[in-house]
Amino acid sequence: MSMLEVSGVVKRFGGLAALNGVELSVRGGELVGIIGPNGAGKTTLVNVVMGVYYPDSGRITFDGRDITRMPPHRRARMGLSRTYQVPRPFNDLKVIDNVAVAAMYGSKDLPVGEAREIAEDLLRRVRLAERAEDYPESLSVVELRKLELARALAQEAKLVFLDEVSAGLVGEDLREVLSVVRELHEGGMTIVMIEHVMKVIFNLAERIVVMMNGQKLAEGTPSEVSSDARVVESYLGKRWSEV
Ligand SMILES: Nc1ncnc2c1ncn2[C@@H]1O[C@H](COP(=O)(O)OP(=O)(O)O)[C@@H](O)[C@H]1O
Ligand SMILES: [Mg+2]
Structure with missing residues (x-):
């Protein structure tokens, strides 16, 4: 089916x-x-x-x-999840927190600590782990696309x-x-x-x-x-x- x-x-x-x-x-x-x-x-x-x-x-x-x-x-x-044609990160949040916030939206009552662990794992999967503590404005185009991907996946995407x-x-x-x-x-x-x-x-x-x-x-x-x-x-x- x-x-x-x-x-x-x-x-x-x-x-x-x-x-x-x-x-x-x-x-x-x-x-x-x-x-x-x-x-x-x-x-x-x-x-x-x-x-x-x-x-x-x-x-x-x-x-x-x-x-x-x-x-x-x-x-x-x-x-159900999606990336946007034009990436829309929260510029005042670090890369890892951008992903953690997305994880918290996708899953009600998720503690912040767990959301950050999920975010770390996702950043590894999209090969962006080394940029976790940086802010989105410092990312290259390809890194922004990876962040967009990690954010989409954070919402327990199927x-x-x-x-x-x-x-x-x-x-x-x-x-x-x-x-x-x-x-x-x-x-x-x-x-x-x-x-x-x-x-x-x-x-x-x-x-x-x-x-x-x-x-x-x-x-x-x-x-x-x-x-x-x-x-x-x-x-x-x-x-x-x-x-
Ligand atoms: N919110 C909207 N209001 C009015 N027209 C829209 C809107 N969104 C898309 N369209 C129109 O619908 C058509 C399909 O657009 P879109 O789905 O963005 O195409 P694609 O992603 O394949 O380039 C286009 O003619 C576009 O101008
Ligand atoms: Mg389009």
């Missing part, structure tokens, strides 16, 4: 259907990639699953429960959406973030990774969903999707996918 099931979800902003009947199914332990051009509805899909917006129609289930109209904090407590976690990274920084994601996946985390460029997730995702105009255009293994006639036809000559 799927861990997350999104069916027929529509979300309108005024006259614009940002999501126009989206289908998405994610099994526990999977690493699924979602790609699509700017404006395809990828972030809106994350927002609707997290409860930032309720859909106009359609249904979302998580862990066998209908969460379509469940408040966001209850979804978070069920283990499934985490990574919204363009590699954006703007190249070379060693890009490889570093992708290997952290790979390690989290190998550790059993269910991950939905939103990316702009297919080649970033080609070697990482087991399955790729291609979104366009608020709908699923195609779905399959990375090689199936990159040779899919509809995908090639829609994106031929467009730089974002490099298919």
Whole structure:
């Protein structure tokens, strides 16, 4: 059975259907990639699953429960989590406390000491332990992305959406973030990774969903999707996918 099931979800902003009947199914332990051009509805899909917006129609289930109209904090407590496209750390808190605060939000009545222990462990997992006592403003872009990841995971995540976690990274920084994601996946985390460029997730995702105009255009293994006639036809000559 799927861990997350999104069916027929529509979300309108005024006259614009940002999501126009989206289908998405994610099994526990999977690493699924979602790609699509700017404006395809990828972030809106994350927002609707997290409860930032309720859909106009359609249904979302998580862990066998209908969460379509469940408040966001209850979804978070069920283990749904996400990173933001633009990192949002608390700048007046040390790195470790940024993660500890996230752990305390995810788990009611967690003592501060335990939250800090959880945070230390997570900072090791995302390879940021050596920056624990520093403030976010001193972090590089790649370190901020790792902090964002640790914060998302701190809320006892079962499934985490990574919204363009590699954006703007190249070379060693890009490889570093992708290997952290790979390690989290190998550790059993269910991950939905939103990316702009297919080649970033080609070697990482087991399955790729291609979104366009608020709908699923195609779905399959990375090689199936990159040779899919509809995908090639829609994106031929467009730089974002490099298919
Ligand atoms: N809060 C909002 N209010 C109005 N329009 C929005 C809002 N959020 C997203 N949109 C619109 O919905 C469409 C999909 O946006 P988004 O989900 O951010 O796409 P993506 O993440 O794939 O680039 C875009 O046309 C965007 O301008
Ligand atoms: Mg987006």
